[in-house]
Amino acid sequence: MEIIHHGGKETVTGSCHEFRSNGQAVLIDCGLFQGADTRPLDIEFDTKALGALLFTHTHIDHIGRLPWLLANGFNKPIYCTAATAELIPLMLEDSLKLQLGLKYKQAQRVLNRIRKLLVAKEYNQWFPIDVQQPDGLYARFQPAGHILGSAYIELQLPNQEVVVFSGDLGPSNTPLLPDPVSPERADYLLIETTYGDNKHEEIASRAARLKAIIDRSLQDGGSILIPAFSVGRTQELLFDIEQLIHDHDIDIRLPIILDSPMAQKVTRSYRRFKSLWGQEAKQRLQAHRHPLAFDQCITVEDHRTHQRLVNRLKSTGEPALVVAASGMCQGGRIMDYLKALLPDQRTDVILAGYQAEGTLGRAIQSGDKQVRIDDEYVEVNAHIHTMSGYSAHADKTDLLRFVEGIDPKPKQVHLIHGEPQTQAYFAQELKQRGYLVK
Numbered sequence: 246m247e248i249i250h251h252g253g254k255e256t257v258t259g260s261c262h263e264f265r266s267n268g269q270a271v272l273i274d275c276g277l278f279q280g281a282d283t284r285p286l287d288i289e290f291d292t293k294a295l296g297a298l299l300f301t302h303t304h305i306d307h308i309g310r311l312p313w314l315l316a317n318g319f320n321k322p323i324y325c326t327a328a329t330a331e332l333i334p335l336m337l338e339d340s341l342k343l344q345l346g347l348k349y350k351q352a353q354r355v356l357n358r359i360r361k362l363l364v365a366k367e368y369n370q371w372f373p374i375d376v377q378q379p380d381g382l383y384a385r386f387q388p389a390g391h392i393l394g395s396a397y398i399e400l401q402l403p404n405q406e407v408v409v410f411s412g413d414l415g416p417s418n419t420p421l422l423p424d425p426v427s428p429e430r431a432d433y434l435l436i437e438t439t440y441g442d443n444k445h446e447e448i449a450s451r452a453a454r455l456k457a458i459i460d461r462s463l464q465d466g467g468s469i470l471i472p473a474f475s476v477g478r479t480q481e482l483l484f485d486i487e488q489l490i491h492d493h494d495i496d497i498r499l500p501i502i503l504d505s506p507m508a509q510k511v512t513r514s515y516r517r518f519k520s521l522w523g524q525e526a527k528q529r530l531q532a533h534r535h536p537l538a539f540d541q542c543i544t545v546e547d548h549r550t551h552q553r554l555v556n557r558l559k560s561t562g563e564p565a566l567v568v569a570a571s572g573m574c575q576g577g578r579i580m581d582y583l584k585a586l587l588p589d590q591r592t593d594v595i596l597a598g599y600q601a602e603g604t605l606g607r608a609i610q611s612g613d614k615q616v617r618i619d620d621e622y623v624e625v626n627a628h629i630h631t632m633s634g635y636s637a638h639a640d641k642t643d644l645l646r647f648v649e650g651i652d653p654k655p656k657q658v659h660l661i662h663g664e665p666q667t668q669a670y671f672a673q674e675l676k677q678r679g680y681l682v683k
Contacts, residue, residue: 253662256282258306270294273444274411277309281603288317298376300325301412302395303332327365328394328518330627390415390425392477399591406432414639418448419526421484434655438663440640441671451634452485462564467591472579474572475508475636480515484624504545504569504578572598575606584618592627597635659683
């Protein structure tokens with residue numbers, strides 16, 4: 246057995262792990278490098294021996310280098326869950342246009358090639374990596390609770406040992422998706438450590454904090470800007486906002502603006518896959534409520550309307566809550582809002598997810614009073630809030646619960662998808678509990 250990390254080992258971006266055993270090889274994720282991780286996107290490792298690619302979920306730091314993998318000659322099955330198979334082309338379409346400069350028809354040719362390779366698998370069902378090798382490597386997807394369709398991957402070796410790749414694990418007690426459950430067995434565990442040294446604020450308190458910021462905005466004016474990933478964070482935010490509206494805790498005068506065509510498409514996918522929702526979300530549906538499609542939510546389709554809205558909010562200072570991608574403020578429509586409204590002290594910016602080193606989001610979160618956007622320096626006078634309760638990642642407590650739920654203990658635990666100081670802290674936590682950490 247051999248594991249080679251092509252990305253995402255001591256960083257939180259570029260996840261890409263190669264697993265080799267008994268003459269078979271598979272790739273787990275093939276993600277984009279972001280922020281301070283400036284390695285070339287070209288695939289610089291040999292792909293000829295790979296029998297398949299398995300995706301844990303559709304965030305761009307886990308799927309973004311797929312076009313480069315195809316350009317390198319990869320033409321094998323891409324296994325993932327059904328929801329992930331639906332979301333992959335949506336998530337990659339913008340990437341093909343922006344990063345590779347492909348026109349619509351060119352992008353569609355690449356996406357059609359990807360669709361032909363995608364093989365959707367149900368949760369909790371073993372399948373052979375190669376049907377011609379029934380005595381070889383098997384895989385199984387299990388719910389990870391991170392975003393719609395996300396999974397951790399179990400690989401079963403011919404000797405019946407099980408290797409688990411966690412992908413990104415979700416936090417506990419989120420209302421929209423079920424909590425991840427520890428695997429029955431994991432002889433070798435590779436686990437993400439994004440927040441391995443942190444504890445999130447309680448999920449139950451996040452809506453109260455959001456309401457307090459909204460109340461101040463209504464009283465003093467100014468926009469509330471929430472940079473959010475199109476998959477996961479946006480839907481959690483809409484879910485909480487619908488609850489505040491239902492409880493009459495948000496003034497009906499406040500427009501809720503979803504300015505992200507991608508997020509709108511993804512939200513429709515969330516609505517199609519209601520069977521994957523958590524119990525609380527299903528109860529709202531049974532009560533004839535629409536937690537991801539409420540009347541007060543205004544969607545912005547075209548760029549001209551987007552630009553008019555940015556200019557209006559800048560000139561009037563009227564209150565509004567804007568949710569727009571990208572979550573780390575590295576492109577997308579949120580950039581126009583930040584450029585226009587960061588200098589206004591009435592503006593609130595809510596950072597609701599992890600901000601990787603080297604991103605604009607990290608600079609804003611760190612308290613920089615001046616940031617660079619579109620080659621211009623922009624003053625930061627806005628109020629900056631970090632709300633970890635909206636993180637789609639498990640925190641230290643959740644990660645430890647996941648590991649300790651595996652009985653018997655793994656022979657080895659390998660830490661991935663985290664910054665070095667975070668991994669060092671989490672490794673110490675595990676060693677104190679008697680785990681062998683590699």
